[in-house]
Amino acid sequence: MKCEEYNCKVTSIVTDNAANVTKMRRDLFEELDRKDVITYGCSAHMLNLLAHDIEVPGINGNIKKICKYFRNVHFASAKFRKAGDSALVLPQDLLWIKSKETLALGIGEATEIWLELLEAFETEQANGEFACSVSYTNKVKERMEMALTPAHFLANLLDHRFRGNKLSQEQIETGMEYVETYHPEALPIIINYQAKCAPFKPYLFSEYLIKNDKVKPLAWWCSIKNINTTALELAQQLHSAIASSANIExxxxxxxxxxxxxxxxxxxxxxxxxxxxxxxxxxxxxxxxxxxxxxxxxxxxx
Missing domain, CATH: 1.10.287 (Helix Hairpins)
Structure with missing residues (x-):
């Protein structure tokens, strides 16, 4: 989708997850050429909703009462300062992550974070290390399903650092079906990528290169020669899609x-x-x- 006024091309749209905005996203996806634009919800906002899902009911209110007590009662405040502790900070209902690197995460990296989070909860559930673990794990799955789209799975699969290693077979197939439906010309290249065969050289999958964060997936794909334009444009679209709308907010x-x-x-x-x-x-x-x-x-x- 070309924006002539600003001389740029829009390839992805990320919004928050309010019901009216989610409906707008669905309608926009149906109206626009699905090949050119991907739409999805903000992962940072969805993680915030997950935090509310699993927090202890009323805990924020109790913490605020304690903080205000030490702030407003002179005797308690003096004792607290004498103990040498730092100032108490009131809990915030919404606190976007401060790191610039985190705010600039792509949808492939966000998918990896969601998968690691689910894996951690499932491990805790198996070990029985905290109460109500089954309901917590189900909440993570529910929010993750709301946050991730086939484009997320495909972006994670096409990221040379992850290559979809944490994706389930169903998620990989969902991503590949997305390619078959909207970008069939890129399918042979992606299959060759999965098989690590030509035009992808062995050194491109070296352990050093995978662990080197300085080589971003977009640069990795742009360095490949002799691949068709459709595959390269698809990789550029997926790896330039930002997972969060926090920056624009x-x-x-x-x-x-x-x-x-x-x-x-x-x-x-x-x-x-x-x-x-x-x-x-x-x-x-x-x-x-x-x-x-x-x-x-x-x-x-x-």
């Missing part, structure tokens, strides 16, 4: 701070420049904070 939040009611005559171009400066300054501030924290931790070890 943060951007809109920053835009709201810059383009406020008091500054409502700002033009779009100038507001965009101010937001860029605002985000860059915040990024520098976060980097400095991380460096200070690292220095403190190293000093404490010494």
């Amino acid at each position: 943060r951007l809109f939040s920053s835009y709201g701070l810059v383009h406020s009611k008091l500054r409502n005559r700002l033009g779009n171009a100038k507001a965009a420049k101010l937001v860029s400066i605002f985000k860059e300054l915040n990024s520098i501030s976060d980097d400095v904070t991380d460096q200070i924290d690292d220095y403190k931790s190293e000093t404490e070890k010494v």
Whole structure:
């Protein structure tokens, strides 16, 4: 789907998981050419919903009462400070992960995280190490099914670091059926990729290359010669699809701070420049904070 106004091509659409937005996504998928655009829900938002599913009922309210008690009662606050503990922080209902690398995860990497999470819960369930483990595992499965689409499975399969090793046979077949339905010309190349035969050289699957995070799947696929255009475009579409909408939500939040009611005559171009400066300054501030924290931790070890 080409966006002529901004001279770009839209290949994926990620939204949150509210019922009305989910319906919009389904309608959009039916209306648009399914070959050109993939639509899916935000994995970060779905993980947040999962956290609410498995949390102890009312625990946030109890923690807030304790925090407010130590904050508002002078005697308790003095004793707490005397003990040398750090300030208590009120729990947040929604806290997006701060790491830039995490916010930029692709759908293949998000699929791997979901699979590892489910594996951890199933291991706990088998060992019987926490109560109600069966219901917790079922909740993880339910949310994972809502978050992942055939495109997610295929992206994980076509990631040279994962190659679908944690996917079930049913999930692999779902991904391959997606290829057969919408990108049949890419099917022979993908089968050769699975078999590690030409045009894929053995060194492309070396252990060093797999463990090296500097080589991203998009760069890995672009380095392959003599593959058809359809397969390469499919790989580019899947490996450029971001798993979370948190970044764009943060951007809109920053835009709201810059383009406020008091500054409502700002033009779009100038507001965009101010937001860029605002985000860059915040990024520098976060980097400095991380460096200070690292220095403190190293000093404490010494």
